[in-house]
Amino acid sequence: MIIESLLDTDLYKFTMMQCVLHQFPGAEVKYRFKCRTPGVDLRPYVSEINEEIDHLCELHFSDQELAYLASLRYIRRDFVEFLSLFHLKRKYIRVSPSNDYPCGIDISIKGPWLHTILFEIPVLAIVSETYFRHRVPADGFELGRRRLAEKCRMILEEPDNDNLVISDFGARRRFSRAWQEEVIEYCIEHLGRHFSGTSDVLFAREFGVVPLGTMAHEYLQACQALGPRLRDSQTFGFDMWAKEYRGDLGIALSDVYGLKPFLKDFDMYFCKLFDGARHDSGDPFRWGEAMIRHYAANKCDPKSKTLIFSDGLDIPRVLALYRRFNHRIRLGFGIGTNLMNDVGPKPLNIVIKMIEANGQPVAKISDTPEKGMCEDPTYLAYLRQVFGLDEPDTAAAEPKA
Incomplete structure (x- = not known):
C-alpha cells in the first residue's frame, strides 16, 4: 500500500x-x-x-x-x-x-x-x-536520477554557497514513496550540510534528519471563523500560535491574504516574536525585498531573521534568490514537486x-x-x-x- x-x-x-x-x-x-x-x-x-x-x-x-x-x-x-x-x-x-x-x-x-x-x-x-x-514503469527513475544529480551539482558548484541549504517539502505531490526515499538518501549523501532536512516526519525519523515545518494555510483560514473579528483573524492566529509554542516554531506563513495585509498585521511585536516568515505565492524577489525593508522599519536586524521560500521552486530559481538575498538575511529553501516528482511526466x-x-x-x-x-x-x-x-x-x- x-x-x-x-x-x-x-x-x-x-x-x-x-x-x-x-x-x-x-x-x-x-x-x-x-x-x-x-x-x-x-x-x-x-x-x-x-x-x-x-x-x-x-x-x-x-x-x-x-x-x-x-x-x-x-x-x-x-x-x-x-x-x-x-x-x-x-x-x-x-x-x-x-x-x-x-x-x-x-x-x-x-x-x-x-x-x-x-x-x-x-x-x-x-x-x-x-x-x-x-x-x-516501476523502474522509470533513470531520467529522474540524472536530473537529481545535476541539481545537486549546481548547488555544490555555486560560488559562496556556505549559507545555501535546501530541504524536501514534496510529500504531497511525490511521484512515489520509494522515489521520495531515494531522493532524500541521495541528498543526504551528496549535499551534506547543504541539505537541511525534510517536512516528511517518517523520513526525518528514518534518516535522522531534522523534521521541518510550522503552520499551513488551513490554520489561518480556520481563524476566519474561530477568531473574535474577521479583520483580526490573522493576528488572532499568530497570537494563538505564540500562546501554544511560546517562541518555538517561529516561522509565520505570509500569504493567506496576500503580502499587503500580512505586512499590515505583522507589526513590530510579531516581527520580534517570530523567527521569520515563509513565502508561498507571488513574486519571491519582491516579497524578499519587502520583508527586509519591513524588518528594518520595525527595529529588527534582518540578518537575525529567516526567510523560507517554498513556492514552486527549482534549482535555478533557488540560486537566483540565494544570490539576491545571501548575506542580507538568513535563508531557507523548501523544494517540493521539482525535487520529488521530476522523473519525466508532468x-x-x-x-x-x-x-x-x-x-x-x-x-x-x-x-x-x-x-x-x-x-x-x-x-x-x-x-x-x-x-x-x-x-x-x-x-x-x-x-x-
Whole structure:
C-alpha cells in the first residue's frame, strides 16, 4: 500500500493538530480536493484511491513512532497520549466520480478538525502515486536520477554557497514513496550540510534528519471563523500560535491574504516574536525585498531573521534568490514537486484546502490568483473588502528580478 505509517505526512500537520487540541478542540471543518492541472481524468482511479484510503484509516501510531514524536521538544505529552488512541475515521472522507470537477472526481473531507487534519498529505500522496503508477514503469527513475544529480551539482558548484541549504517539502505531490526515499538518501549523501532536512516526519525519523515545518494555510483560514473579528483573524492566529509554542516554531506563513495585509498585521511585536516568515505565492524577489525593508522599519536586524521560500521552486530559481538575498538575511529553501516528482511526466498540481470552519465559509486569497480557493464568491468578495484588497498595492512595490 502507498501509506504504511501515519508519520508519512508533513510536520506542520502535527504542529497544527497539537494547537487544535489545546486551542480549538471543538472546531468542525470541511476540505475540498482540487486538481489544477488541465486535461487530467482521475475517474479511472477512484476504486484504487478508495482502497488506499480504507487502508490509511486502519493505521495507528506505533509505540516507537509515538516515542519519536515525544522526543521533539515542542510536542507535548498530552498530545502524544491523544495520538496513542488516534486513527483516521473513514466516515469523514468521501471519494467519488463527479462531473462537477474537471478532473472527474470529488474528494471531500468533513468532520471535527482534530479528527480530519491528518487526511490531507497522505490522501494527496495516494492520488499522485496512484495516477503515476499507471503511466510510468516501476523502474522509470533513470531520467529522474540524472536530473537529481545535476541539481545537486549546481548547488555544490555555486560560488559562496556556505549559507545555501535546501530541504524536501514534496510529500504531497511525490511521484512515489520509494522515489521520495531515494531522493532524500541521495541528498543526504551528496549535499551534506547543504541539505537541511525534510517536512516528511517518517523520513526525518528514518534518516535522522531534522523534521521541518510550522503552520499551513488551513490554520489561518480556520481563524476566519474561530477568531473574535474577521479583520483580526490573522493576528488572532499568530497570537494563538505564540500562546501554544511560546517562541518555538517561529516561522509565520505570509500569504493567506496576500503580502499587503500580512505586512499590515505583522507589526513590530510579531516581527520580534517570530523567527521569520515563509513565502508561498507571488513574486519571491519582491516579497524578499519587502520583508527586509519591513524588518528594518520595525527595529529588527534582518540578518537575525529567516526567510523560507517554498513556492514552486527549482534549482535555478533557488540560486537566483540565494544570490539576491545571501548575506542580507538568513535563508531557507523548501523544494517540493521539482525535487520529488521530476522523473519525466508532468506532475499533478493537486491540493486539498479548507473551505469551511464551524459552518462558515473560509478562503485563501493568494498573490498568485490561481492558488486562491473559496467556494462562496459572496464571502470572498466580503473578505477582500475587509482586508482592503481592492485598494492599489503600493506598500510593497518592488521591481521584479
